[in-house]
Amino acid sequence: MLEVFIFATLNGLVTGLLLFMLASGLTLIFSMMGVLNFAHASFYMLGAYFAFSISQYIGFWAGLIFAPLIVGVLGALVERYGLRRVHKSGHVAELVFTFGLAFLIEEIIQFVWGRDTKNYQYPDLLDFPLFTLFGQEFSAYRGFMIAISIGIFICLYRVLTKSRIGIIIQAAITHPNTVANLGHNVPLVFMGVFGVGTALAGLAGVIAGPVLTTFPGMAAVLGSIVFVIVVIGGLGSLAGAFIASLLIGLLQSYAIASDVGMADFLNLIGVSFERSHPLNDLWTLTLPQVAPILPYLLLVLVLVFRPTGLLGKREE
């Protein structure tokens, strides 16, 4: 039981930190521009595909550096020539634009790389068990994922709170006009934040690609979960996104690892049903089965009872 728990925690931590890498960019972009970027997970997918292509020619490590850069530049271009244009048509148009962009990126990826799953492998350098616990191995690559995610989190936090550019960004979020009057190029700051946010998503794609498989549906798998996190954490709150990422990561991991179900609960209260009962599906429900829908359930509950999210202040 303990080993299951420990490994579920570790896996939840890996997923949660990975999700945070996506959610941090998304929530930064939201607090700047008020746009929930639907295409955010698509940039994550682009990161994985670029890294795959680069790793074919140069190697994994080159992909780790260059793929996020390419994705970031693409993201900045999208902001400059797409979003900024749509901005004057209002928020709904912006949301719909990013929604269409997500659709288009998926199609473009299928067009360029094909529909099949890509054999994107992590480097041999990290192909060893980091430690063995209760006879189960924890791979070094997962450890590497945790290290990178935490490193990014610390960097982001330092840059945003301590550096000059971070202070300009923070000011531009709340008082864009004042910041512009002080002589800063606010549209450029917006473009930069969008670029960095998408680059972070790309980086998440690079390191997640080998573990979560690189295929055209990988954006759809994570896309809506990341939304859930950003909303649960409170729109625009970086710390909230961090907590919600870990929460969702652990929640899913525990739910999958556990083997309790409705039947156990019914046994506990001494009720049993025939297999032919019309609601048979309901009585035989198990926790691993409902794991994928737990985040959405949480989302709806949070939005109904606390629309601002866990740490959000923004009331619309």
Add this chain to the structure above:
Amino acid sequence: MGLIKKLSVWIGYLVALLVAPLFFDSILAISILNQMTIAIIFALSYNMLLGQGGMLSFGHAVYFGLGGFLAVHALILIEHETVFFSITFIPAIGGIIGLLAAVFIGSFSTRKAGTVFAMISLGIGELVASSSLIFSDFFGGEAGISGDRTFGPLFFGFDFAQNIEIYYLSAVWVFIATIFMYLFTQTPAGRMANAVRENPERAEFIGYSARKVRFISFCASGLFAGIAGGLFALNYEFITEENLNAITSGRVLLMAYIGGLGYFIGPIIGAVILTLMNSLLSNYSELWMLYLGIMFLLTVMFLPKGFAGFIMMHQTAWVKGSLKQLAVPYLITGIPALLFSTACVAIIEMSASEEEVFHYLGMELNPHSIFTWVIAIIIVVASFYATRRSLLQLANAWESANEIPDSKDSES
């Protein structure tokens, strides 16, 4: 006069619905027409939310799908003779289920519009779609459930075995549903939906509960989405999880947006365009989804009010009688723009094609020769440049065509 004018639009719509299968009578055409009728109701119901009520939903397929699933279950019940009524009323069952679902979900999701509403709808959409896979007895899992529409009592001698019979049934349903949805926009509730969309605070100040107004629109929208789902069930006689997941929700958003949200006719145009693209373009190219995505993004960027908005832009010029002045400038811009897009399509298709000879618009191109590529790229660059250059004269012509004469001139 106004009434006659309005009535003539509706009669024209009815005639178009009834006459369409006489002109397009192949099996494919009938099936496309059937899809269109379903898409029209569904897109119009979506427009009630987003266009009129300002509620961006990413889970509208829930009401469509639930209506459809219950409709198929009703078909099964009719087949087993548990219940006894004509299948012509199946869409009504779908509608009732859509309404019930909307009453339940709307009771908590319409409290806020904007991002909160959009996120709740997304969450509910994912929740229902994933749950439908878990409860496989009722929803049939990945394979879905199927029924048979030829059972039950005959309706004036029709058993609806043929697609054309279903088409006429759908046409009647579409016509009635369209009328009711139009009438809804004219009711105080429909008018207030517009007011709440524009400024909920002011609406509250004059004594309306923004939440209640949203809730009413939301329920009406769910009702019509359910009717569309019921028609879907009748037409295809099966329904799967795909009909209530994000794919269908996204498609209806695309339809309504491309057609034009602000106008009642917009979603009808969008539904027709997208259904045609869906069924015709997919025969010519495997990449049609790519073109659809590009078209969608271009629409959002350059025609924020959709196709209907583009048509309505010409109203001033139409009233002024200066529409003729625009014809030549449109041609001057349109021809290089058309050339540009066909050349772009050629390049995309050539890079996807693996065959030796590539047939395109009656030409035989060789995708392996550099010569073909160079020519194609030259055409793309040149036509793009020509289009850009011509935009200035179009803008000038547009300005002079829409110029409102000074009051002095009109007096003299």
